[in-house]
Amino acid sequence: MDYTQLKKDIIKYSQKIGIDKIGFASADPFIELKSRLIRQQELHFQSGFEEKDIEKRVDPSLIFDKPQSIIAIALAYPSKLKEAPKGKKGERRGIFCKASWGIDYHQILKDRLTKLEDYISSKVPHARFKSMVDTGELVDRAVAERAGIGWSGKNCSIITPEFGSYVYLGEMITNLPFEADQPIENQCGTCRKCLDACPTGALVQGGQLNSNSCIAFLTQTKDFLADEFKEKLGNRLYGCDTCQTVCPKNKGIDFHFHEEMIASPELAKPLLEPLLTISNKEFKQKFGVVSGSWRGKKPIQRNAIIALAHFNEESSLPILIQVMKEDVRPVIRGTAAWAIGKIGGIRAKEALSEAKGKEKDETVQQEIQKAEIMLQ
Template identity: 60%
Template sequence: MDIHQLKQEIIEYSKEIGIDKIGFTTADIFTELKERLIRHEELGFQSGFEKGTVEERTEPRRLLPEAQSIISIAVAYPSRMRKDAPKSTKEERRGFFCRASWGMDYHDVLRERLRKLEAFIHEKVEDAVTKIMVDTGELSDKAVAERAGIGFVGKNTILITEEYGSFVYLGEMMTNIPFVPDNQVEDGCGDCRKCIDACPTGAIVQGGQLNAQRCIGFLTQTKDFLADEFRVKLGNRVYGCDTCQLVCPYNLKKDFHLHDEFEPEDDVAKPKLKPMLTISNREFKETFGHIAGAWRGKKPLQRNAIIGLGHYRDQTAVSDLIHVMKNDPRPVIRGTAAWSLGKIGTEEAYEAIRIAMDKEKDEDVLFEMEKGLAFQEVYASKSR
């Protein structure tokens, strides 16, 4: 078997099946990443969504003992909606899903492409051993892609490619075939710190180090009450955050519409907020079930939509929020609705909170109701 020829054939085939970049690296231990992850744990910067131990995340042969190489792939996604995409109005405020959640769930799309690549390899090499991963596996997609020459990991901890900026999905395949590794791309951030300065919550502690506990992208996926300091930063984000990507110079004018699967749908990428408050499980699955941002279920997204209505101080949503505060069985949703009503600040909203407090039993919800009523004094003092 000619390894060099096989590698070239894989590269050519990858283009035929919708893979925009492909790179090859060894299955050696990711030593630098291992040290960084250990330090990350010590600082308490993890999100809690990570899979596997530090060893499993940095030592490929723990996952596939026969591994000799890792093939990394990147698939580009759009950064802009069409010019006539719907906009928020005073009557119908809209939220926003981050760009990585536009279109079909990228986990499914990339797995499908990797399976085709895997089948191609097995046709060429009968005794090939392979293992596919996309995001939810133990290995760091970014670390693999960086070492495979796909791009470099910027100060915002996101992989940046020369062609597509950071608007790419990543996946990898481990194999027992000893491919010649590609050269790693040099870091290209230099003295730039635009992402660090622009992060809404200061989650990028320093270049290449992210405190996930403060990252808006992570916080939109949590299911508990959101801390007040983050509510005021959330804006109309329903899922994810793109700020550190949008300010990156490497993403200037980068907008690729190469794959129909990732084209944003108007009312999914920018959903109306009020209907989200009472959406049923069936409606949620039918509307959002095919996108990456639905993986945590509807509760976090509903909580974020409620905060978004408070952000807009949307008086047309008062009756909807009162209904949720009085009737939703989930304390986080009831309490957040009370907070949002207070933020909107109408007399009807404050009166509804007072009435609801007489029947509410949950201490956390009562605390949120008190915070909602406190806005009345804040607004009053500002008008004096």
């Protein structure tokens, strides 16, 4: 088998099926990555969403029998929303991050990887694969960096020369000995715009992220948010784009190559108030196609409540009071109480006083008390 020619054929085919960039890497263990992951674990900087076995994250041979190479792919996604609806007083809107626009990217990349597997199998019947997107054992960014897709930026994103950091990543371990591509030299230089712009200081230093204070992570949690993070959330419903938006390498970058990634404006920037009382069925019907729905409606609703407080939206007090009184979930009731206190006014004070006398949950009572202090 002429693997040099096969590699050329694969690259050509990848372009036909909508893969914007492809690279080939060795399947050797990621030695340097291991020490960084151990340090992240020691500092408690991990999100908890990752594969917990560090050995599996850095050694392809532990998850695939006799790996010979890894194929990395990248698909560019849009960075600008066409015909974006504008929020206004009485009709405030939240925002999903750019990576959650369009159809869930996991599905899109898995489709491309499956097509790539089928093509390679047609050429090499004995070929074996293990493909993964985001939720696999390997670290997507480490594979993409080794395969020459881009360099690992200070904002902990892979930055490509062609598409900036607005790319989805996926990879495929194979038993085929492809020649590895050369990594790209890091081009961040002395720039630290992402570090300075991070709303919570989660970017501890270039290339090191404390996930537990990263807004992108926090928007996906289901418990109460600490007050310091509530103040930083703004109108974000899912994810955070700040460290990408300020990156000079993303200036002027906006590609609309893939129809599946074209955002529905009403999904990308939905009205906030309707989210507070949306049913599970309605949520799945409306938002189930986007990646930002994977944790269910609860985090989105909590974030929507915080966003209304961010806008100081007095017209939302009736629905916030209703949620504080009637919602069965303490996190939602308590967050609504905090928002009511943040917005303030006589009506807010009366509602909190009434809720304080009826609320049985201790954590919600604490939120009510904090809200009342804000009103003093």
